[in-house]
Amino acid sequence: MRIKHPLTGSIVALITPMFEDGSVDFDALADLIEFHIENGTKAIVSMGTTGESATLNQAEHIKVMQKTKAIAAGRIAIIAGTGANSTTEAIELTQAAKDIGADACLLVTPYYNKPTQEGLYQHYKAIAEAVDIEQILYNVPSRTAVDLLPETAVRLSAIDNIIGIKDATGDLKVAQALINQCPADFLLYSGDDATAVDFILMGGHGGISVTANVAPKEVSRAYQAAFADDEKTAQSININLYNLHQNLFIESNPIPVKWALHKMGKCKAGIRLPLTKLSPNYQAILAQDLVNLGVIK
Numbered sequence: 001m002r003i004k005h006p007l008t009g010s011i012v013a014l015i016t017p018m019f020e021d022g023s024v025d026f027d028a029l030a031d032l033i034e035f036h037i038e039n040g041t042k043a044i045v046s047m048g049t050t051g052e053s054a055t056l057n058q059a060e061h062i063k064v065m066q067k068t069k070a071i072a073a074g075r076i077a078i079i080a081g082t083g084a085n086s087t088t089e090a091i092e093l094t095q096a097a098k099d100i101g102a103d104a105c106l107l108v109t110p111y112y113n114k115p116t117q118e119g120l121y122q123h124y125k126a127i128a129e130a131v132d133i134e135q136i137l138y139n140v141p142s143r144t145a146v147d148l149l150p151e152t153a154v155r156l157s158a159i160d161n162i163i164g165i166k167d168a169t170g171d172l173k174v175a176q177a178l179i180n181q182c183p184a185d186f187l188l189y190s191g192d193d194a195t196a197v198d199f200i201l202m203g204g205h206g207g208i209s210v211t212a213n214v215a216p217k218e219v220s221r222a223y224q225a226a227f228a229d230d231e232k233t234a235q236s237i238n239i240n241l242y243n244l245h246q247n248l249f250i251e252s253n254p255i256p257v258k259w260a261l262h263k264m265g266k267c268k269a270g271i272r273l274p275l276t277k278l279s280p281n282y283q284a285i286l287a288q289d290l291v292n293l294g295v296i297k
Contacts, residue, residue, distance in 0.1 A: 005187060007077055007104060007134075007164075008205045009042035009227070010220040012212040013050035013191075015254050015261060016064055018270030024056075024064060028267045030071045032213075035266065040220035041212060043077035044068065045106055049143065050210055050254045053081050055272040061093065066100045083108030083138060087123050094131040104134040106166060106208070111144035117152045128159045135161055140168035140191060150177040157186045166191040166208050172198055179203045193219075193245040197238045200226035210248050211241055213257050214264070215293055244289045250282050260286055264295050 014036075017028035036044060046068040047053045047061050056064065065080045072078055080097035082105045084090040094105050109115075110123055128135055137156060139148040147169075156162050164187025167174055172195055178188050179202055188204045190196035196207035200223055212219040218237055225234035248256045252275065259278035262269045263286075269277060278286065290296040 005205070007043055007079070007187060010040065010212050010216065010223045011043040011045060011079065011189065011206055011208045012036055012041050012216060013045045013048045013208050013210055014068075015213055015258050015267065016047070016051040016056070017258075017261075017267035018052075018272065019268050020270050022270055022272045024060065025268055025270070026067055029064070029067060032261075032266060033068065033071050033076070036212075036216050037072075037076050039216035041076065041216045042206070042220070043079055043103070044072065045079045045081055045208055046102075048081035048106055048138075048208070049108070049140070050213070050257065051081060052254065052272055052275070053083075055275070058089070058093065062096045062100070065097055065102065069100050069102060077103040079104045079106050079136065081106050081108070083110075085110040085113050087126050090123070090127050091130045094127055094133065094135070098131055098133040102133065104136055104163065105131075106136045106138050108138040108140065109144050109146050109148050111146070114146050117149055120146070120148055121152055121155055124156050124162065125159060128156075128161050132161060134163045136163060136187065136189070137165040138168070138191070139165060142168070150174060150181055153178060154181045157182050163187055164189060164205070167199075168192050170195050172202065175199045175202060175204065193248070194242070197222055197226050197234050201229070201231055201234065210253055210257055211245055214244065214248070214260050214290070214295065215241060218293075240293075244293065247282075247286050247289055250285065251278060256282070256286055259283065260290060263287060263290060 080102040082093035141147040168191025170192035190199035190207040222237040
């Protein structure tokens with residue numbers, strides 16, 4: 001029996017819409033939030049990897065979180081991305097998220113500097129002790145060059161305000177280890193769209209999804225079917241999203257998803273260097289996925 005918690009189900013790793021000059025388009029942000037409220041998304045991650053947190057300065061980062069929380073106005077939960085490779089900076093961002101009233105924080109493993117497992121434990125412990133807000137670990141070794149092992153996640157799960165983990169390894173053996181070893185009330189999220197339905201069918205609590213930016217209703221329906229142990233329905237919906245799951249990573253995230261949302265009329269084409277717009281040779285591939293889903297003609 002899965003635990004009942006407000007932060008379960010389909011959670012979107014929301015893009016940060018931008019004008020061509022790279023400045024944030026807050027009107028488009030407001031429209032995207034309404035889009036997700038209307039289409040069954042259960043929570044929004046603001047300023048995660050997909051939100052281009054790596055290229056916004058701290059003041060911009062906080063302003064986007066603040067605006068997202070204000071626009072949502074309590075109608076949908078807001079999870080603030082506050083991870084950093086500096087523990088001090090992560091504490092500062094997490095405190096800012098608490099100050100604006102975020103429902104929880106998502107903290108990516110410290111990237112580039114490659115801490116040991118003990119360093120990861122001490123990093124997360126320090127943040128949890130410094131800021132009294134619910135916190136979710138985030139493991140994405142393909143981007144960070146460090147892997148938060150299940151046994152370290154289990155150690156961290158004993159800290160009261162560390163409530164869960166987003167596992168973006170895409171490895172269902174890792175998912176099974178987390179399900180087997182973590183406490184029953186520890187929230188387990190998939191961070192890999194291609195395997196998220198399988199993760200939930202195994203006992204996970206939801207997914208933090210890139211695909212949900214483009215197809216929020218379909219992702220939500222697939223996850224809800226998986227929660228109901230209706231594997232046939234969940235997989236039937238998911239198979240129709242399979243190509244999109246793959247092609248939203250045809251270049252580095254969020255390049256493809258921002259291009260897709262621009263094609264759908266949801267945002268301008270802006271993206272910040274060193275990321276660039278989707279290469280022309282991939283555009284027809286992704287456009288066909290959007291046609292197949294019926295979101296463009």
